[in-house]
Amino acid sequence: MLRSSLARRAGAVFAGAAAVLAVFAAPAAAAPAVPTQLNAADMALLNGVRLAGLWEMPAGQMAAEKGSSTRVREVGREIAKQHVALDELVTVAANQLGATIPVDPTGQQQGWLKEMQNAKGVQFDQIFVTRLRAAHGKIFPVIGAVRSATRNPVIRKLADDANRFVLTHMRLLESTGLVEYGQLPPAAMPPAEDLSAMGLASANAGVGPPVNPTLLWSLLVGMLVVGSFATFRLLRGR
Numbered sequence: 001m002l003r004s005s006l007a008r009r010a011g012a013v014f015a016g017a018a019a020v021l022a023v024f025a026a027p028a029a030a031a032p033a034v035p036t037q038l039n040a041a042d043m044a045l046l047n048g049v050r051l052a053g054l055w056e057m058p059a060g061q062m063a064a065e066k067g068s069s070t071r072v073r074e075v076g077r078e079i080a081k082q083h084v085a086l087d088e089l090v091t092v093a094a095n096q097l098g099a100t101i102p103v104d105p106t107g108q109q110q111g112w113l114k115e116m117q118n119a120k121g122v123q124f125d126q127i128f129v130t131r132l133r134a135a136h137g138k139i140f141p142v143i144g145a146v147r148s149a150t151r152n153p154v155i156r157k158l159a160d161d162a163n164r165f166v167l168t169h170m171r172l173l174e175s176t177g178l179v180e181y182g183q184l185p186p187a188a189m190p191p192a193e194d195l196s197a198m199g200l201a202s203a204n205a206g207v208g209p210p211v212n213p214t215l216l217w218s219l220l221v222g223m224l225v226v227g228s229f230a231t232f233r234l235l236r237g238r
Helices: 002-025 040-066 070-097 107-118 121-149 153-174 197-203 213-237
Strands: none
Touching (some): 040 070, 040 107, 040 121, 070 121, 070 153, 107 121
């Protein structure tokens, strides 16, 4: 009976030590999944893609009709055609998400369309290429930024589709030979990556710091010593 009792006590001590070690040695639990939701960046993509189609479709149609060169007419026709498909994609995405998107171009975009309507010949060609190339260059980095951070699968898919269309349109416009690269605005660079200890901690928010192995073994040895001492006292008392 004495041995059985001592064995049970020693077993309990070792089991407790093993449990403590397992708890501290186990990797930190993953942060809970962020619920799917629309944020300002998601809405910026929805609205930006929709607005692009609202003015670039008629701009492309104008170019197809009144462009002074064969290539400008071809590019205008193709861009207008592709924006029909892209506009359908953004409309479907907005309906799935219950989001409201614009139905008219902005005042500035309407001004660009009026500018094209009043231009003729090579002047029209240059305005068409310049305005559309600049507009595509502005939304291109927005698509990448939203794609890299969105939690919403519908927005992620729209960003993938929009990226392909916008890149194709920039290449089409550049194929006219009318893009004035020196007049393009400089790229908006993201802020420098924070490699400080605080920055890394923020980047890994939700992940607990690693536990020092020395501390783990100290706890285990301490519990074993306490258990051994208790067992020795019991035996001596008997």
